[in-house]
Amino acid sequence: MSGASLSGPGVRRAVIALGSNLGDRDTLLREAVRAVDATPGITVVAASAPVSSTAVTPEGLDPGKPTYLNAVLLADVTLDDDALLDALQAIEAMHGRTRDVRWGDRTLDLDVVALDDERIDTERLQVPHPRAAQRAFVLEPWLQLDPEARLAGAGRVADLASRLTERTRPVPGATPLLDPAPETPSDRGTAQDPTTDPSPGAP
Numbered sequence: 001m002s003g004a005s006l007s008g009p010g011v012r013r014a015v016i017a018l019g020s021n022l023g024d025r026d027t028l029l030r031e032a033v034r035a036v037d038a039t040p041g042i043t044v045v046a047a048s049a050p051v052s053s054t055a056v057t058p059e060g061l062d063p064g065k066p067t068y069l070n071a072v073l074l075a076d077v078t079l080d081d082d083a084l085l086d087a088l089q090a091i092e093a094m095h096g097r098t099r100d101v102r103w104g105d106r107t108l109d110l111d112v113v114a115l116d117d118e119r120i121d122t123e124r125l126q127v128p129h130p131r132a133a134q135r136a137f138v139l140e141p142w143l144q145l146d147p148e149a150r151l152a153g154a155g156r157v158a159d160l161a162s163r164l165t166e167r168t169r170p171v172p173g174a175t176p177l178l179d180p181a182p183e184t185p186s187d188r189g190t191a192q193d194p195t196t197d198p199s200p201g202a203p
Contacts, residue, residue, distance in 0.1 A: 011076050014042075014084070015114040015149075017129070017138045018071045018177075021055060022107045025069040026174075028095055032108055033073055033177045035091045042087065047073035047177035048141035051168035055105070056135075061166070066105055070137035070168065071177050072113070074145055081125050084112065113138055117152040128152050136166045144176075 016036070020028045029050055037044035048071045055065035077084055088110040096107040113129045120127040132138050133154045139161040142149055149157040 010078050012078075012115045012118070013045075014075045014077045014112060015142060016073050016075060016088070017109075017111045017113050017132075017135075017141075018073065019053075019068050019109040019111075019137065020107055021066040021068040022105050023096070026050060026171075028108050029069060029071050030177050032091055032095060032110065033071075035094065036073065036075060036088070036110070037178075039087045039091075041077060041079040041083065043076045044178055045074045045076060046145045047071060048144040049174040049176045050171050051137060051141055051174075052171050053137035053166075053168045068137065069171065070141060072138065072141040072145060073178065077115075081115075081120060081122070085124055088112070113142070114151060117150075119152060128154065133160045134164065136161060136164050136168050139164070140168045 018029050018032055033044060033047045036042055050069040050071045053068045053070050054061045054063050055068060056062070057065070079087065092106075092108050092110055097109070111129055112125060112127055113132045115127050118127055128151050129138070133151060139157050142157055143161060147158065151157055151160060154160060
């Protein structure tokens with residue numbers, strides 16, 4: 001798995017929320033991150049540790065339903081909107097997701113939360129996700145990856161999360177679904193000429 005970010009024309013930073021409340025949830029989420037990263041046109045940069053949350057229905061929280069594990073990943077994408085959705089839905093289907101019941105239990109859910117600061121409203125895709133600002137299970141894992149994150153049109157993710165009464169629960173022993181890539185000199189803006197070999201303590 002890469003973990004290295006892309007740059008250049010046509011690259012967008014996607015925030016993708018993952019959820020599962022059926023089956024081996026942790027394994028499903030980890031397999032999903034690997035599948036997303038293996039998709040041509042998508043490079044996963046980082047993924048949070050999973051958190052636990054109560055199922056949400058149109059009537060509100062439903063503690064009688066199986067508990068969810070949720071996470072968020074950051075990815076650089078070069079796909080257009082429809083191709084991105086097609087890829088994510090194919091990964092859901094590969095992991096047993098069915099769409100028979102809206103708001104129903106699911107083995108895997110992959111939702112596009114944000115694409116850079118774009119505002120998109122089509123039949124297939126609404127970005128930012130229309131309910132993201134009200135979902136602790138989206139905001140809190142996102143903050144693991146980017147404490148300064150902002151949701152377009154809504155403000156700082158930390159501020160949005162602080163206003164919610166709903167909270168996620170930590171998962172004992174949980175580890176990130178993908179560790180962030182190590183910082184490189186070019187990431188820090190101090191790219192070094194490979195032909196030079198500065199001595200210790202050189203400025």
